[in-house]
Amino acid sequence: MAETAYLPRVAIRGSESLDAPRHSAVVRITHWITAFAFVGLLISGIAILIAHPRLYWGETGARDGPSLIDLPIPFMIGHSGWGRYLHFLSAWVSVLTGVVYAAHGLLTPHFRKDLLPGKRNFRWGRIWRIVWDEMRWKRPTEEEALTYNVVQRLAYLAVVFVLFPLIILTGLGMSPAIASVVPIVRSGFGGQQSARTIHFFVAVALLLFVFVHIAMVCLAGFSNRVGTMITGRTAGRKEPS
């Protein structure tokens, strides 16, 4: 009797933990909106960049003066008017979505539980082993895939708390209207051209993150992981080993 009463309870508990969504609805929705907005920002950002593919440092810089970096893109490609329209529309979508995500992450245990690495895991040996396994294209086990490892946690924290705020601030630093109200968004980066240059490099860092992110999704099982980010549920035992 005692055994039969015990077993269903285990079964219920087991199914509960399987039923609890791997990603909350807010995380899933904001993830996909941000993904679409990022594509818009990337396309329009490239369109804006190729209008003047040179980077400078300080307040000013122009074609006939000295530059910091000349990107290997010809000037002939010229300027596309729609670039800034699309860039700003996508930027607003991404910023407002980011505000919802950040509020959710702070009000729920999401940041603390899912992103903050435990002290125990924050060791170079462990970090190096994870990166080494990933470089050798070693698939994570089902158990490992249930939670973020320390490298994932650090990468997500860097994107959410460093790269995203930095790309917004450097973007604002290029705005003459915003710089007239909050001069430090421009002077803090060393000038309008410095803000533009940093904006470019942060965008490159975000793009690299997206590449590695997609590669890791492929490694862990593309349709499975993408399905989890859409429905919130893991496919459980059907996961390839």
Place this chain on the structure above:
Amino acid sequence: MSERISRRKLITTGIAAAAGAGGLAVAARLADRYGLIPPDDGGIYGVGETVTYATQRLLTGRHAMAREYTRSDISRIAPVKGEPPENEIYQRLVAGGFADWRLKIDGLVARPSFFSLAELKRLPAERHIYHQACEEGWSFIAEWIGVPLSHVLNQVGVLQQAKYVVFYGFDTNFDAGDKHTIKGKWNSIDMADAWHPQTVLAYGMNGRDELPPGHGAPLRVRIPRQLGGKSTKYLAWINVTDTVKDIGQGWGAGGVERGFSWYAGI
């Protein structure tokens, strides 16, 4: 237990959605009333433009000042975009040293007027050294010498209904009878920028009492809180109006047709 939570969730979501929709409707009405909607507010891109313009206008108003630099900050090279107009009227004015040039100011003003270059130069002159960036990405610092637009507007007496100041240069067909057919680099600004103390009608640059040809001689406006493209060159006519819907495509600037947004405070 879980049913109760889901019902509570449903009710709160419903209330939040209703409040959100109601809030949006109120926001749209207020935005229109306080002039927070740009002329190029149509289509999907118009949504982004409206949010940008409204946010920046609420933050900047009339009192936020662009940084003023010192003489030693002035860029050695002041690049220009585009060539001076090649049409006959403009070339004739250039040949005559702009002695026959007159700036027409009319529209919603008490005293429509014409100003010669000499008359403008007799008005109190100001010198501003500020940063100017192009939409493309390059930038420079230069000194601009001229009379504040607000001074000239006070002379002609702006009427209360005024919402925009429209600038037409010699690179537009500003003298077209039908305003809908106007093309080229005409542009407009709202009254917050028109009255802004750093907005000047510049006739000189970098210590000299005249503008180099490519920089908009004989007169251009300088709007330091927006990208350089807003600072219309080769001015012929300034018109004060309450709507820009009847000019060109009705989007507030000729550049919008080519995909450049009207508000350029970015």
